[in-house]
Amino acid sequence: MKNDGEELFVKVGRGAVAYFGKQPVEGVVKEVETLEDIVALTEGEVHGKVLLVKKAGVTGLIPILPEIKAIVCTTGGVGSHLAILTREFGIPCIVGVKLDPNISYDGRQVRINVEDGFGEVSLRKED
Amino acid sequence: MSRTLSTDEVNRLLIAFSDAAKQLIGRRTLLESHMFPVTTYVATGLYNLHEIGYEALREVTESASPEEIGRLGRRFLSRINQKTHFSIILGYLVGREQRLMDEDEYSTLGEDDAEQTRFMLNFFHKAVSNYRSDGKLFVADGNGSIPILPEEALEGLNGSMFSIDEEARVSLRRTMALLQAYLFLSNCESRGNVFSHGPYGKNNLIIREFTSLKSGPLADYLEISPPVKNLAVVLELGGMKPALDEVGTLYVDPPDYMDHVENIGLFTTSGSKIEPLPPSISSDVSQFAQRAQKALFYQAAKLDDRQKIVAGALQYSNLFPYYEAVGEPDAFTPHLGKRCQEIDLPKMISLRIHPFFNKFGEKPNLFTPLENKER
Numbered sequence: 463m464k465n466d467g468e469e470l471f472v473k474v475g476r477g478a479v480a481y482f483g484k485q486p487v488e489g490v491v492k493e494v495e496t497l498e499d500i501v502a503l504t505e506g507e508v509h510g511k512v513l514l515v516k517k518a519g520v521t522g523l524i525p526i527l528p529e530i531k532a533i534v535c536t537t538g539g540v541g542s543h544l545a546i547l548t549r550e551f552g553i554p555c556i557v558g559v560k561l562d563p564n565i566s567y568d569g570r571q572v573r574i575n576v577e578d579g580f581g582e583v584s585l586r587k588e589d
Numbered sequence: 590m591s592r593t594l595s596t597d598e599v600n601r602l603l604i605a606f607s608d609a610a611k612q613l614i615g616r617r618t619l620l621e622s623h624m625f626p627v628t629t630y631v632a633t634g635l636y637n638l639h640e641i642g643y644e645a646l647r648e649v650t651e652s653a654s655p656e657e658i659g660r661l662g663r664r665f666l667s668r669i670n671q672k673t674h675f676s677i678i679l680g681y682l683v684g685r686e687q688r689l690m691d692e693d694e695y696s697t698l699g700e701d702d703a704e705q706t707r708f709m710l711n712f713f714h715k716a717v718s719n720y721r722s723d724g725k726l727f728v729a730d731g732n733g734s735i736p737i738l739p740e741e742a743l744e745g746l747n748g749s750m751f752s753i754d755e756e757a758r759v760s761l762r763r764t765m766a767l768l769q770a771y772l773f774l775s776n777c778e779s780r781g782n783v784f785s786h787g788p789y790g791k792n793n794l795i796i797r798e799f800t801s802l803k804s805g806p807l808a809d810y811l812e813i814s815p816p817v818k819n820l821a822v823v824l825e826l827g828g829m830k831p832a833l834d835e836v837g838t839l840y841v842d843p844p845d846y847m848d849h850v851e852n853i854g855l856f857t858t859s860g861s862k863i864e865p866l867p868p869s870i871s872s873d874v875s876q877f878a879q880r881a882q883k884a885l886f887y888q889a890a891k892l893d894d895r896q897k898i899v900a901g902a903l904q905y906s907n908l909f910p911y912y913e914a915v916g917e918p919d920a921f922t923p924h925l926g927k928r929c930q931e932i933d934l935p936k937m938i939s940l941r942i943h944p945f946f947n948k949f950g951e952k953p954n955l956f957t958p959l960e961n962k963e964r
Contacts, residue, residue, distance in 0.1 A: 481844055494623070496623060497623045497624055497890060500623060501890060515623075517620065517621045517622055517623055518618060518620040518621070519620050519621055519622025519623065519624070519625065519627055519778050520622065520770070520773055520778070521622050521623070521624040521625060521773050521774050521777075521778045521886075521889065522622055522623025522624040523623065524770050524773075524774060524882055524886055525882075525883070525886055527770070537618060537620065537621075538618050538620055539615065539616045539617060539618045540616055540840075541613070541615075541616030541617040541618075541834065541838060542616075542617055542618055542620045543617075543620060543622075543773060543778065543780070544620075546769070546838060547766065547769060547770060547773070549844050550762070550765060550766035550769055551763075551766045552762070552845065558618070
């Protein structure tokens with residue numbers, strides 16, 4: 463899907479589509495690594511954000527699932543628990559995404575789209 | 590088939606299990622969770638299943654034959670379906686393979702391995718042959734279907750299905766999502782008590798079952814009770830395309846299938862009878878699931894690493910559904926066997942990931958065949 467403003471973004475990763483709606487999703491990344499990170503989140507810290515996680519399990523994310531706009535997971539497949547539950551809730555989610563580990567994503571603007579059946583993750587170019 | 594499987598048949602079944610496992614794990618992957626050390630507790634649980642599984646199923650089959658046990662699963666909300674025959678026997682085989690791979694003084698399986706492995710696969714063959722309506726053993730053989738209900742059970746649904754509007758679809762979708770989230774927590778991130786089967790008939794019915802709304806290793810921490818003990822959601826999918834995997838996970842094309850469902854049924858059981866539920870139950874279940882999730886999340890977060898591994902291992906080696914199904918619920922309590930407690934659990938707390946889980950990308954056959962002494 464091509465959209466106005468796409469040239470402002472550079473592709474940084476591709477993965478399998480666990481769930482995706484009809485339109486590309488944009489939002490600010492909130493990266494969480496540990497259960498302590500999740501428990502420490504204050505109300506509103508994840509609201510409307512795109513969650514970036516490394517684990518494809520779901521139990522640690524349950525309190526924040528209703529708040530988030532989308533999820534990017536660097537592991538997992540379409541049968542992972544995170545994929546199953548995001549499909550059930552209708553939360554856009556791309557799994558098994560290979561991202562450049564040298565880039566810091568937290569706080570950056572990201573776009574998620576589907577092309578040729580794959581989930582594409584793009585990062586907004588920095589000024 | 591009343592005879593015991595030959596060695597060749599056992600070995601062919603081992604290959605079939607290997608293929609099915611690879612397909613399942615290919616989609617699921619070896620996932621980890623922020624809350625539970627999943628791969629660690631899976632390995633521990635499957636060591637345990639190998640230790641206690643043979644004796645347990647021997648005991649169960651003293652009350653009912655494998656064929657009868659297969660037939661006991663051919664009903665709505667059967668508790669046997671909270672685990673699936675496939676996952677139990679696969680778990681046993683993985684536990685066996687883990688032992689074979691261990692490079693320590695415990696790596697030998699002993700002389701009983703052949704007899705016990707044959708027994709477990711024989712059980713699977715006889716039970717599942719009398720469970721699926723099509724006589725197939727694996728979901729992949731049945732084109733992604735799990736047909737287990739007889740015609741008369743499906744006919745009993747007529748008159749209890751009802752049409753729903755968009756608001757009700759949105760609400761029901763959310764209820765099923767909240768329930769699954771809660772059940773993932775209650776079952777320590779494992780997929781317990783959620784099972785779908787079908788499709789059935791010209792209307793392409795899929796039945797989504799939540800076989801127990803208060804079950805799993807963390808259920809004892811829950812002080813509230815669900816409005817019903819179990820819930821079956823019957824969905825008419827019409828022209829949409831459902832597909833199931835070996836453990837009853839539902840995939841539908843299109844994924845937003847709930848936007849298009851027009852007729853549904855909601856049911857619970859009372860004894861062996863199935864009872865229709867009113868549409869308002871969706872809201873009641875949704876509220877329960879939200880409260881339960883919150884309570885269990887903070888409870889789970891307080892558990893230490895060892896407690897989480899033990900809880901998950903107990904879930905993976907829980908054979909209670911079989912005992913309950915044959916009328917012997919008091920004969921089994923989830924437990925870790927002696928060897929698991931003394932050797933496997935401490936080992937896995939240290940090792941974290943068993944080398945078996947690296948085999949998925951290496952060997953064509955995951956499971957070591959039996960030596961054929963019949964030739």
